[in-house]
Amino acid sequence: MRRRRQPAMSIVKRTTTWLAVTVAAATTATVVGASPSSAATVPTSVTATSPVGYAYFNADTQVLSIHDSRADGYGIAVINYRYDLANVGPYYGWNREGNGTTTYYYLHMPYLGEIKFRVCAEQDGVVLNFDCSVNVFGYAGGEI
Template identity: 60%
Template sequence: MRRRRWSAGLSVKRTVTWLAVMVAATATSMAVTAGPSFAYPTTAEATSSAGYGYFNGETQILAIHDSHKDGYGVGIIYYRYDLAHTGPYYAWNREGNGTTTYLYLNMPSGTEIKIYACPEQGGLIIENKCGARVFASVPI
């Protein structure tokens, strides 16, 4: 039986194809493992003079607590980065001092959220008295 000789062109094609497959595999693995340069915590608490909002990424629940007997409710302004319309969205607790309202957000893994807590009165959030913004994310 006669041995088949490989041409130089076939050898180059095989090498180029092998290199292309390796580059594609490396790029894919980097894209899958690459994440943001920083990770937000899975819990966050936004405070205001009327109360606070607490987001737990494990349960995906936003708790809104009125912690002051001041005649104000607690309004939460939040932005969800898993939806086409990121926000603002609004939630509130108008039940009075010492009460907590819960909102289940049903967010996918890795989703980020930004939250502000503000005093609320008569259905209107008093935005110029909001506390600092906080960020959290749903764990992957």
């Protein structure tokens, strides 16, 4: 029994469909493979919030503000990592001034320098990990 020969149009449709599926798969793999660090192309200000206080990184001024918002006897610690430095960290910022106060750290970072940080309660220099925020990422604006 001989196989029937398929018309040329059927081969073109099959080849075009196969090519479209291959291109779609390659595009999806490229998009999925992008990391969060490569996705940031602009300066980004960010806030980390916990039950005891918050920290705010201002991308334009490159200032890390640490605010204590609870009269509980604990201070606020910010654990941060600076990816623009040879030693990325951890580095610590403190606010031990009490409820309603804010402490400022001037960071002098290059353009798009990355910082990752979280906020925790602290007592006598010991970070209390039970009251921490999630890690957040910020990217510095123009160099100051």
